[in-house]
Amino acid sequence: MASNPGHISAGGREVISVEVHTAHRGGSNLHKAFTVYTNDPGKPEVRLVVSGKVKGYISLSHTYVRFVGLEGQSMSKAIDIKPLNGHTFAIKAVKLQKGEHLTFDLKPLGKTPGAQGYTLLVQNKMDTAGFYQDLILVETDSARKPSLRIPVSARIRKKESASKPPAHD
Numbered sequence: 001m002a003s004n005p006g007h008i009s010a011g012g013r014e015v016i017s018v019e020v021h022t023a024h025r026g027g028s029n030l031h032k033a034f035t036v037y038t039n040d041p042g043k044p045e046v047r048l049v050v051s052g053k054v055k056g057y058i059s060l061s062h063t064y065v066r067f068v069g070l071e072g073q074s075m076s077k078a079i080d081i082k083p084l085n086g087h088t089f090a091i092k093a094v095k096l097q098k099g100e101h102l103t104f105d106l107k108p109l110g111k112t113p114g115a116q117g118y119t120l121l122v123q124n125k126m127d128t129a130g131f132y133q134d135l136i137l138v139e140t141d142s143a144r145k146p147s148l149r150i151p152v153s154a155r156i157r158k159k160e161s162a163s164k165p166p167a168h169d
Contacts, residue, residue, distance in 0.1 A: 026056025067154035082117030089142040097135035101126040
C-alpha cells in the first residue's frame with residue numbers, strides 16, 4: 001500500500017510512504033516494486049523497488065497439514081515451532097477451530113522450550129472415507145507474534161475391496 005502526496009511541484013520534495021505486509025514471510029527475502037506516475041513527458045513513470053530480508057520471530061517446520069490416505073490408516077504430522085533470531089516465546093494455548101477429526105500433543109524441545117521451541121504432533125482421527133478442513137490456533141506470549149494459524153485438510157479414500165480385481169489402464 002502506498003500513500004499519494006498529490007501534486008509535487010517541479011524541483012520540489014515530498015515523502016512517499018510505502019507499507020508492505022510481511023505476514024507469513026519471516027526469514028524470507030522480500031522484493032516489491034512500485035510505480036510513481038509523473039506528468040514529465042520524458043519520464044512518465046518511475047519504478048521504485050523495496051527489497052530486504054524480513055525478520056522472523058517464529059519458525060514453523062510446516063505451515064499447513066495435509067492428510068491424504070486410506071480409511072483406517074494412521075496419519076500424523078509433527079510440526080516444530082521454534083524461535084528465530086534470539087527471540088523467545090511460550091505457547092499459552094493450542095486450540096482446534098472445529099476439533100471433530102483431529103487430536104494434538106504439544107511437547108517442549110529441550111529443557112528451555114521458550115528458547116528451543118516445541119513440537120506439535122497433529123493426528124487424524126477420522127477413519128472413514130471423506131474430506132474435512134480445520135484450523136489449529138496457537139496462542140503465544142510473544143508481543144510480535146501473538147498467534148499462529150495452521151490450516152489442516154484431509155482426504156480419506158475408501159479401501160479397495162480385496163475381492164475386486166485391480167483396475168488396468
